[in-house]
Amino acid sequence: MTERLLEMEDLRVSFYSRDGENQAVRGVSLHVDAGETVGIVGESGSGKSVTAKAALGLIGPPGKVIGGDIRYRGESLLGWSDGRWRKLRGNRIAMVFQDPMTALNPVKKIGAQMTEVIRRHRGLGKAEARREAADKLREVGISEPERRLDQYPHEFSGGMRQRVMIAMALSCEPELLLADEPTTALDVTIQAQILDLLKDIKARSNMGIVLITHDLGVVAQVCTRVVVMYGGMVMEEGAVEDIFYRAGHPYxxxxxxxxxxxxxGLRERLVPIEGTPPDLLDPPPGCPFIERCPHAFGKCVERPPLFELGDGHRALCWLHDAEHSAAKVPGAAAGGTDAETVGERGASDE
Amino acid sequence: MNNAKTLVEVRDLKKHFAKEKDVWGRTTQVLKAVDGVSFGIRKGETFGLVGESGSGKSTVGRCLLRLYDYTAGEVYYDGQELSKLGDQELRPFRRRIQSIFQDPYSSLNPGMNVLELIGEPMDIHGVSTGSARRDAVAELLIKVGLKKEHLSRYPHEFSGGQRQRLSIARALSVRPEFVVCDEPISALDVSVQAQVVNMLEDLQAEFGLTYLFIAHDLSMVRHISDRIGVMYGGRLVEVADSDELYDNPLHPYTQALLSAIPVPDPGAAAKRIAWDRSSWSGEGVALREVGPGHFAAIP
Structure with a gap:
């Protein structure tokens, strides 16, 4: 059976400022199992990074978790002390961020930074920790690890620094790895190497990986499951094939x-989504995509539930409501969703 | 398109920066950001320039704008060599050549409202004044998908995509012929990028613009460009028509670069081609024509 690592239920996070309450995450439910790579896709302001930060207990003032639950292996994490969070973050959940330069100490050798982490979390001796650090560097594809351990962060290129970050994250042998836009700052050839590395790690271990990105290409290449976020909500989730071949949400x-x-064709015109994302200081009460959606209708002013479209494939859209499908040709959902699929599977309220 | 006349001609362009200086201010180490680049841009076409960070692609763009004085080589615009011109003689070219940059947050003066922002270059180049100017600005706003009511607003009241539209309106306000677009969409949200790309294409058709489109997003560059140049280490390693370049890349670096594009299709198996500069024997080889209109720096 699948081993459930992380689970979020109806999570709500808001940030408070002079302008009011910015409802960054508005009722997000998702889960991550061991051995899977889950992509959280969304544009800026979709709430994807805030969701990840919440899973790490990193929401601090002016932000606040105002509702819902976060569980790790079935145990609720909300209300935990900083010390407990820190333990969880080091030992079981590790993270990699977009810019490795801000996460590494510039005046400390890579080896010292890595062994410090390894010794603290795994209680190894100095020499052992250093051997372990070298092993991890080799594992992420850094040659001559012994020599590299004695170098400073600035002596590494951007791609190499990101490898060091991943090696550091892996050195604690976490069960869950959260990577927030890990390749966005890198050149495309280097990005390809890092993505291959993530795939390789997944193949070798039973680690759960969460990859947060805005790049659909990246998601298609490495993820097994995808969660699409927009306006602080999960719009759709499903296996990577569901999302790319049978997308059920107009967004x-x-x-x-x-x-x-x-x-x-070279001059084939792009089909843009008109309009701009919603203002989360004053979000629409119903579907956040309502103003940009070509299929919006009366019902969309109410918040839709997640409709089940198939095994593990769900979309937050009234088009999949049984009532609506009966009244209108659901093929109007366009873009690859054919009428039969929607009709047959029907829609079950959750 | 092949018979169209060349609007911009770059010949053996070099731009070197002093990387280190000794105590007397003499340069001891030189960074060759652009090191011998030649290409031409035809009137009405979009020429894409791709390459990784540090490849020199933005430096080429800045040289064309004369934001940099180049170290060697020539840039001909409509037959006129730009480096020889003084500030006064350069003025008409500063109107004919405009630019759009990546960051719509830092390229607009936050203290100016929309009318002032877009009207300023019109004033400088004496394109129009007074109420005619106000009407022209309003018309431009509508062209770039904004509203007349936005005239008195300030940049902070707009989203990233809207700010980029303002930058475009500002660039177009002086009726340029040639626009250098340096990463114009990379700071924008995915769902907004396509809007801006479509708009750039529409404006090109309407005003007969010529674009230099500098970007690292290879799939978007292919979409918008007629021809593409690939830069690596300050040099052009390949130039060809867009489809030809993507279907039949000849330089090993181009092959590696194209194979690294993450394709938004989980079924597409990635066949990566690795690039190893140290084992590449063609270092320093000049571009040569290997097929009709297809140039590559291969032995």
């Missing part, structure tokens, strides 16, 4: 159509 369909297709 997901719109995103897929707005990127150029490989091999598509």
């Amino acid at each position: 997901t369909q719109g995103l897929l159509k707005s990127v150029p297709k490989r091999g598509g």
